[in-house]
Amino acid sequence: MTRRQELLLGMLGAAAAFGVCEAVARAGIVRRSYLPPASDVLARAARLAGDPAFLDGLGVTLRAWALGLGLACAIAVPLGLLLGAVPVVEAAARAVIEFLRPLPSVALIPLVSLLLGSGTGTEVTLIAYASLWPVLFNTVYGLGETDPLAKDTLRAFGFGRLAVLRRVELPATAPFIAAGVRISAAVALILAVATEILSGFGQGLGIFIAQAETATDGTRDVLAGVVWAGGLGLVINGVLVGAERRLLAWAQEPPDMPGRLRQGARR
Numbered sequence: 001m002t003r004r005q006e007l008l009l010g011m012l013g014a015a016a017a018f019g020v021c022e023a024v025a026r027a028g029i030v031r032r033s034y035l036p037p038a039s040d041v042l043a044r045a046a047r048l049a050g051d052p053a054f055l056d057g058l059g060v061t062l063r064a065w066a067l068g069l070g071l072a073c074a075i076a077v078p079l080g081l082l083l084g085a086v087p088v089v090e091a092a093a094r095a096v097i098e099f100l101r102p103l104p105s106v107a108l109i110p111l112v113s114l115l116l117g118s119g120t121g122t123e124v125t126l127i128a129y130a131s132l133w134p135v136l137f138n139t140v141y142g143l144g145e146t147d148p149l150a151k152d153t154l155r156a157f158g159f160g161r162l163a164v165l166r167r168v169e170l171p172a173t174a175p176f177i178a179a180g181v182r183i184s185a186a187v188a189l190i191l192a193v194a195t196e197i198l199s200g201f202g203q204g205l206g207i208f209i210a211q212a213e214t215a216t217d218g219t220r221d222v223l224a225g226v227v228w229a230g231g232l233g234l235v236i237n238g239v240l241v242g243a244e245r246r247l248l249a250w251a252q253e254p255p256d257m258p259g260r261l262r263q264g265a266r267r
Helices: 003-026 038-048 052-085 087-100 106-116 120-144 148-156 161-199 205-213 219-247 259-266
Strands: none
Touching: 003 038, 038 219, 052 087, 052 120, 052 161, 052 205, 106 120, 106 161, 120 161, 148 161, 161 205, 161 219, 205 219
8 A cells, every 4th residue: 555545545544534523523423522523623623723822731731742752862862771781680671661661651649749740850850750661661572683694794804782773683572662652652642741731720721621621611622622632643643753764764565566466476
């Protein structure tokens, strides 16, 4: 399937979901106070683009997202390289990692708030904690998938451990790290909005959703905030996928040959 076909199918799916929500709301199957028409929600989301207060809060959320994701990558990549390159360290740290990994970040909000207080520090810490694991495990896994023959070849020519890491292991691990960053970017955005919703004060997209939830007729604003959150996720993923394809073009699989060429090659 080509990229254009994927885009068309994605747009078709979004249009179908929009049509179902619009029809259900207009037909009165669900009360409009519970499910406003999709057109009203999209119109409200579009009007929010001209609201300075909303945009300021959106900037706060994106800043916390970027700081948390950057901190997670700065910790996870070197730590993953260390764990993947030194089996003794990986065995020693395995129990601690397996203990910390299942802990939900949302459950740590009271503890982190008690230690760091309310504000960006708490949000960034929780985002970094949740975003750490996909990058860490992808780095370790990618390092383990490095071609041993390539490493042995460089060692046979007298290259040291750091040279092998820089010339073979890092390039081979880069696609795995990029995939981990894309997963962590979505996790970071979820944690940024969820932390703001649960905290209930300050600025941010989650604060807008939480305040709209308490309003008398705030369902439309809540859904408009959700639309903005989903749109941000799509944009962030698209940017990361484009950067990955551009920077790691050498790691992409070659396109499939047309059917006739494949058949000819088999013959």
